[in-house]
Amino acid sequence: MIKILSGINRMSAGIIIRSLGLFFVYLLLSFSSVSQDSTEVSNVFTYTPSKLLKKGQIEMQLYNNVYTQTAYRDENRDKVELDTRDTYYSGLFYLLYGVSKSSRVNIGFDLNLKSVYIDSTKGSPFKVFQFKNTSYSRVALTSIGPKIKFQPIKNMANFSIQSAFLFPIAKDLESIDEFSDYPWIDYQMYTWWSQFFFDKTFGSKWQIFTEADLLFRFKTKNSNIPTHLDVPLSAFVSWFPFNKFTVYGMIQYSPRFQLEMTEFYNNEGQLEYETDPFDLISDYAQTGIGLKYQLTKNLNLEGSYTYFFTSKNGGAGSTYNLGIRIIL
Numbered sequence: 001m002i003k004i005l006s007g008i009n010r011m012s013a014g015i016i017i018r019s020l021g022l023f024f025v026y027l028l029l030s031f032s033s034v035s036q037d038s039t040e041v042s043n044v045f046t047y048t049p050s051k052l053l054k055k056g057q058i059e060m061q062l063y064n065n066v067y068t069q070t071a072y073r074d075e076n077r078d079k080v081e082l083d084t085r086d087t088y089y090s091g092l093f094y095l096l097y098g099v100s101k102s103s104r105v106n107i108g109f110d111l112n113l114k115s116v117y118i119d120s121t122k123g124s125p126f127k128v129f130q131f132k133n134t135s136y137s138r139v140a141l142t143s144i145g146p147k148i149k150f151q152p153i154k155n156m157a158n159f160s161i162q163s164a165f166l167f168p169i170a171k172d173l174e175s176i177d178e179f180s181d182y183p184w185i186d187y188q189m190y191t192w193w194s195q196f197f198f199d200k201t202f203g204s205k206w207q208i209f210t211e212a213d214l215l216f217r218f219k220t221k222n223s224n225i226p227t228h229l230d231v232p233l234s235a236f237v238s239w240f241p242f243n244k245f246t247v248y249g250m251i252q253y254s255p256r257f258q259l260e261m262t263e264f265y266n267n268e269g270q271l272e273y274e275t276d277p278f279d280l281i282s283d284y285a286q287t288g289i290g291l292k293y294q295l296t297k298n299l300n301l302e303g304s305y306t307y308f309f310t311s312k313n314g315g316a317g318s319t320y321n322l323g324i325r326i327i328l
Helices: 002-031 127-130
Strands: 060-071 079-098 105-119 138-150 159-168 188-203 204-219 228-231 232-244 243-256 262-265 271-275 279-294 299-312 318-327
Touching: 002 243, 060 127, 060 299, 079 127, 105 127, 127 138, 138 262, 159 299, 232 262
Parallel strands: none
Antiparallel strands: 060 079, 060 318, 079 105, 105 138, 138 159, 159 188, 188 204, 204 228, 204 232, 228 243, 232 243, 243 279, 262 271, 279 299, 299 318
């Protein structure tokens, strides 16, 4: 079964990489034929994450994230170099379907594919797409769950809430027992992820989009990580030089609060430290740039790069991202 999954995942990785190359080639070739005077409103401009689908519409997206690091930051935010390159791939596929005549309720599901690859510091981060299960790499479908998106205020179409509950579907994601010889790949926890979206348009060239999340992870018997809450806060500023193309800048800050008391004892049985509920145990901040382009009436592509410029007990790496979005 693992061999079959690895084969399928290697094919998917090849499609993703080829799509990224074709995206930029198509983008360059298309600019010569894009009219700045076009009055047709594109999906890139209209369907921000705040907007809901009309009844009967379908939205599908595969969002690919590659995070890679050769250093982390400690409790004092000092950068500590590693002797390895740790790279994590997250492939989030989601589907949404419009179910209400008023365009105020969508339902769907999330499915997560993840991979990890531990390499030398000079290794390529894109080796993570080899999708192997070895002592230095692992791949798995990690979680799945239902989601709902709704517009809570009738006269505010630019404000919406999305909530998903995810169940772990692979064994020993934290590499405690059966997969102890493999690297950590994901949380063996139930996840309740709620997102609050708001956007504001200024003329035909500028948009501001903001997002606030409540991401609860609940400890299970197969997890060593305490129950905690992440609160990512994000802001995006988008500029539309052309109707079907946008460039954006983003910034995000995400603190993590532990929701249960834990105690740590040394080998001599002495209490070294304890963590109280709602203590800030870690955080990070990242910033980056990205672009979106509408290839066809139904197909949009997105590419972005971000850098983690500070953190407490967190990574000091960067991300490469590609999103493929279809609205029918």
